[in-house]
Amino acid sequence: MNPDVIVAGGGFFGCMIALMLREKGHHPLVVEAEGRLLERASRVNQARVHGGYHYPRSLVTAYRSRHNYNRFREVFREAIVDDFEKVYAIARRHSKVNAAQFELFMKRIGAPLRPAPERITAFFNPDLTERVWLAEECAFDCSILRDICISRLEDAGIPVLLGIRVASVTQVPGGVEVMLSDGRRQAASLVVNATYSGLNLLGRSSSLNPIPLKHELAEMALIQLPPALEDIGVTFMCGPFFSFMPYPSRNLSSISHVRFTPHGAWHERDFSVTDPYLRFSQTRKSSHYPYMIADATRYIPALKNATYVDSIWEVKTLLPQTEIDDSRPILFRRDPSLPRIIHVMGGKIDNIFDVEDELDRILGMN
Numbered sequence: 001m002n003p004d005v006i007v008a009g010g011g012f013f014g015c016m017i018a019l020m021l022r023e024k025g026h027h028p029l030v031v032e033a034e035g036r037l038l039e040r041a042s043r044v045n046q047a048r049v050h051g052g053y054h055y056p057r058s059l060v061t062a063y064r065s066r067h068n069y070n071r072f073r074e075v076f077r078e079a080i081v082d083d084f085e086k087v088y089a090i091a092r093r094h095s096k097v098n099a100a101q102f103e104l105f106m107k108r109i110g111a112p113l114r115p116a117p118e119r120i121t122a123f124f125n126p127d128l129t130e131r132v133w134l135a136e137e138c139a140f141d142c143s144i145l146r147d148i149c150i151s152r153l154e155d156a157g158i159p160v161l162l163g164i165r166v167a168s169v170t171q172v173p174g175g176v177e178v179m180l181s182d183g184r185r186q187a188a189s190l191v192v193n194a195t196y197s198g199l200n201l202l203g204r205s206s207s208l209n210p211i212p213l214k215h216e217l218a219e220m221a222l223i224q225l226p227p228a229l230e231d232i233g234v235t236f237m238c239g240p241f242f243s244f245m246p247y248p249s250r251n252l253s254s255i256s257h258v259r260f261t262p263h264g265a266w267h268e269r270d271f272s273v274t275d276p277y278l279r280f281s282q283t284r285k286s287s288h289y290p291y292m293i294a295d296a297t298r299y300i301p302a303l304k305n306a307t308y309v310d311s312i313w314e315v316k317t318l319l320p321q322t323e324i325d326d327s328r329p330i331l332f333r334r335d336p337s338l339p340r341i342i343h344v345m346g347g348k349i350d351n352i353f354d355v356e357d358e359l360d361r362i363l364g365m366n
Contacts, residue, residue, distance in 0.1 A: 001027045001157075002027065003027050003028055003159065004026055004189045005027070005189065005190045005191070006029050006188045006191045007021075007030045007031065007194060008192065008193050009032065009193070009194035009195040010034070010037040010038070010039075011032075011040060012145065012352065013344060014030055014192070016149070017355060018158050019153065019158070020359055021192075029159050029161065030153065030159070031160075031180065032162050032163075033195075037146055037153075037160065038146040038149060040314060041314055042145070042349070043146070043249075044220070044314035046220060046256060047081075047245065048245050049350050050137070050350055051066060051135065051137040051138075052109050053106065053111060053137060054237075054326075055328070056096075056237065057238065059105075059109070060327065060329070064351065065348065065350060068352075072353070076140065078144055079142075079148060080140055080141075081141055083231075084139075084231050084233055085231060086235075087116060087232055087233065088234075089132045089235070091129065091236055092129060093128070098130065099130045111136065112135065116132040116133055116134050117134075120132060120232065124299060128299050129299060139247070140248070142248075164181050166179075167205055168206045169338065174189075175187060175189040176341070190341075191341045192342050192344060193342065199211055199317075199331075199345060200213065210270055212319070213268040213319065214319070214320045215266055215279075215316070216262040216317075217279075217280060217283055217285075218314055219287060219311050220247075220254045220314075221255050221256070221288075221293075221310075222253070222308075222312065223244070223253050223255055224307040225244070225306055226306055229300070233245040233246060233253070238326075239258070241257070242256065242258070242292060243255070243256055244296070250310075255292055255293070257291070257292040257295060259295070260295070262316075264283065276317070285313055293306060318347065319331060322347070330344070330345065330347070330358070331345040331346075
C-alpha cells in the first residue's frame with residue numbers, strides 16, 4: 001500500500017502521530033534522519049511524566065498535564081518507573097510562587113500533595129526551604145518506550161525510513177511531492193512535520209514562512225546519587241533552582257538546573273540563522289555540573305556526595321511566548337502557505353493525547 005501521509009520525524013510524537021493516523025484509515029510513512037527512532041529529544045531529556053506540579057504559573061499546562069498523566073501511565077505501563085518518592089519543595093527566597101499559592105494551585109487541578117514526613121524534610125536546609133511535599137509523579141524508560149513504538153509501528157504495518165530526512169515539500173495537483181534526502185520522490189496527500197528543533201529546516205527548503213522558535217543548547221547531567229537519596233526525586237520550585245529525577249535507561253539520576261542547564265540560547269525568527277543541529281554539533285560542550293551541584297547542595301547538603309557520571313546534550317526548542325509563564329503548549333499549525341503540511345511540536349511527552357484531538361479537529365474525522 002502506497003503511503004498517503006509522510007510523517008517527518010521519528011521521535012515519540014512522530015511515531016505516535018503515525019499510529020493515530022493509521023487508526024483513522026491513513027497509510028503513513030515515518031521518515032527519521034537519525035539511525036534509529038526516539039534518538040534525540042525523546043531520549044535526551046529528563047525522563048519525567050509530568051503531573052502538573054511543574055507549572056504553577058500556567059493553569060492550562062498544569063491542568064492538561066494532570067489530565068493526561070494517568071492515561072500516559074496506563075498506555076505505556078511497561079516503560080513507567082514509579083518505585084521512588086517524588087518530592088516538591090518551595091524555596092524561601094527567589095521563588096515566583098509561595099507555599100500557600102502552590103498548594104492552592106495543585107488543589108485546583110486535582111494534583112495530590114501531602115506534607116513530606118520528617119525523614120524527607122530532614123534532607124532540606126530549613127533556612128532556604130519554605131515547605132516540602134510528597135507528590136504523585138513518575139519517570140519513564142526511554143529505551144523501553146522506543147521498543148514499544150517500534151513494536152506498535154510494526155504491528156500496524158507502518159513503514160519507517162531511517163537515516164533519511166524529508167528534504168522539501170512541493171505542492172502538486174491533488175497533493176504534495178516530497179523530496180527525500182536520498183533523492184527519492186514520494187507523492188502524498190499530507191505531510192506532518194514533527195521534527196522538533198528542525199521544524200524550520202523543512203520550512204526553509206519548502207519556501208514556507210518561518211515559525212518563531214527559541215532554541216537552547218541544554219545539558220542534562222547524569223549522576224549516581226548518594227545512598228540516602230537514591231529512592232527520591234526532588235524538584236525545587238519555582239525559579240532559578242534545580243531538579244533531580246531517576247533516569248531509568250541508564251540506571252542513574254539526572255540533574256538539571258534552571259541557570260546552568262542552558263549553555264546558550266538563540267531565537268529563530270527568520271531563515272538567516274544557522275541550522276540548529278549544525279550549531280549544536282559545532283558548539284564546544286563543557287559540563288556545568290560543578291555549578292549545578294554546588295548550588296543544589298546549598299538546599300540539600302547530602303547532594304555533595306553525588307558522583308558525576310556523564311552528561312547528555314540536546315537542542316531544546318520552545319515557543320518564545322512560553323518564556324513569560326513557563327507554559328508548554330503544543331504547536332499544532334496547518335501551514336498557511338502550504339495547507340497540506342501540519343507542523344506539530346510538543347513540549348512534554350504526555351501531551352501526546354492532545355495531538356489526537358487536534359488531528360480529529362483539523363482533518364474533520366470526528
